[in-house]
Amino acid sequence: MSKRIIYLLLFSLMFLNCKENGLDNILGTVPNNEFDNSPDTETGLVEDEAWLNENSDMPIKNEPIPYLQTTAGYAYFRNPVVVVMGKSDIVVFAEKRYQTSGSENDVGVTGSTAADIVYVSSQNSGKSWDVFKIAGRSSESTGGNDAVASPVVFKIDDKTVVVVASAGAGLSRIGTSYRNRNPKSELKYAIGTYNSDSGTFSWTKEWTDMTDIVKTATENVKKEGNAKSYDYKQFGTLAAKGFVKDKTLYLAVTLVDQGRSGGYANNAFGNVMVKGNYNTSDVTWSVINNTAIGFSTVLDGRSGYLESVAVGLTTDNKVYYLAGGSSYYGSSTGVHIGEGKEGEQPTASGQVPGSEGSFSYLEVLNWKGLKTYNPTNYDMSNGTKQRLFAHVRGLNNRITIRALENSQFRQKTGSTEYIIQGYPTDNTILAKSSSMDILGDGTIVMVAEQGGKEKEYYLVFKRFTQKFLAMKLGLE
Structure with missing residues (x-):
């Protein structure tokens, strides 16, 4: 008998016992959603x-990662990025913000507070986790001068990752205007080699500065419409899995004019595209010429779109990016993710809802959906492609997965949306960032910020069969 069936039977018996004793509400209206139905x-x-056919009527797992849970006033774990190394090894990178939940606009680096990129690993597909370790160096951050946050994780192969992070002032807004701040915005990168025996990285290149290549690009920002009066010298990253093609890394660096706290806040955004050529020991970075752009703004200094992530190349070989929607525009259901090509304004042609925070984007290159298949010889790279996208529906709202058309950023015709289970209960709306990847057996994994308090989320690990998602999304 599977653990899922045992769980449901135990819950049913417990619930009936409560009813018999007149304690109808002892469990609340919805049970705690923590469960693990992983294969033995x-x-x-x-x-x-x-097993796939018999265990696809619910998610495989929905549990918080034990070593990435916020302790207010001490450590705040945020912006998770999940990366599968090999077939069954999972690594989750995240920010660890020390003693403070971040800046006014919820950014991990402020120029004065400590922050690290940390990671946890699982060598059994998320059944259990090792304790967290610091990425990119051997010691903890001590303050603003060595703080790093908002990781973009590029998987080069099953043994190698390149991690790019915001540093210095990053994208933060505080009471001092950017021109008077020190340190300014910085970018750093590190290169890690994964040991599948221990589930740990050795950092062949520790945090290394790559700021200067971006600083030059901020002097030549293309500004359109009423974006002309804004200054885009401040910059940083949005946590995400990085896009890699033929060992070339494509990075969307977000440009901003945040103004300052105290009634002088701006929320003007843009981006510039950066390319990295990876060799055996380092990355050579360069800005793609004429790609720096300021997004259109309204009179109050706010853009309709926020941070960007490079997710692919277009048919004319330009970088294709997605940009988060601004919660200042419309209702919680009227905020949309933008799509764009390098050097061009984002548009909401697909009208896919989504607000601030990091979003999940995953291309499944061999989508099986409702079809049966042998998971032991699943081919991750050859088959029918299906793009999946997940993000909050509005500011601090429910995370929703959608199937996308393969050639356009819009919900696939005839498909439905799937609102993932809340944590700790289904009626918990609070959520923000998420990330997805795929295991060697074709099952989909996700890590999401859910529940707790705003800026103090639980980091929750989830796992789904393709058949389960296909049923929820109305796909074949």
Whole structure:
């Protein structure tokens, strides 16, 4: 009998017992959603085709990651990025903000507070986790001068990652205007080699400055419409999985004019595209010429779109990016994710809702959906492609997964949306950033910020079969 069936039977018996004793509400209206129905295999991977068919009526797992949970006043874990190394090894990178939840506009680096990029690993598909370790160096951040946050994780191969992070002032807004701040915005990168025996990285290149290549680009920002009066010298990253093609890394660096706190806040955004050529020991970075752009703003200094992530290349070989929607525009359901090509304004042609925070984007290159398949010989790179997208519906709202058309950023015709289970209960709306990847057996994994308090979320690990998502999304 599967753990899922045992769980449901135990819950039913417990609920009936409460009803018999007149304690109808002892469990609340919705049970705690923490559960683990992972296969009983050493790797945690599904090894039986029948198991997929029998265990696709609910998610495989929905549990907080034990070593990435906020302790207010001490450590705030934010902006998770999940990366599968090999078939069954999962690594989750995240920010660790020390002693403070971040800046006024919820950014991890402020120029004065300590912050690290940390990671946890699982060598059995998320069944259990090792304790967190610091990424990019051997010691903790001590303050603003060595703080890093908002990781963009580029997987080069199953042994190698390049991590780019915001540093210095980053994208933060405080009571001092950017021109009077020190340190200014910085970008840093590190290169890690993964050891699958220990589930740990050795950092062949520790945090290394790459700021100067971007600073020059901020002097030549293309400004359109009423963006002309804004200054885009401040910059940083949005936490995400990075886009890599043929060992070339594509990075969207967000440009901003945040003004300052105290009634002088701006929220003017833009971006510039950066390319990195990876070799065996380093990355050579360069700005793609004429790509720096300021997004259109309204009179109060606010853009309709926020931070950007490079997610692919267009048919004319330009960088294709997605930009978060601004919660200042419209109702919580009227905020949309923008799409754009390098050097061009984002547009909401697909009208896919989404607000601030990091979003999930995943291209499944061999989508099985409702079809049965043998998970032990699943081919991750050859088959029918399906793009998946997940983000909050509005500011601090429910996270929703959507299937996208393959050639346009719009919900796939005939598909439905799937609002993922809340945490700790289904009626918990509070959520923000998320990230997705795929295991060697074809199951989909997600890490999401959910529940707790605003700026003090739980980091929750989730796992789904493709059949489960196909049923929820109305796909084949």
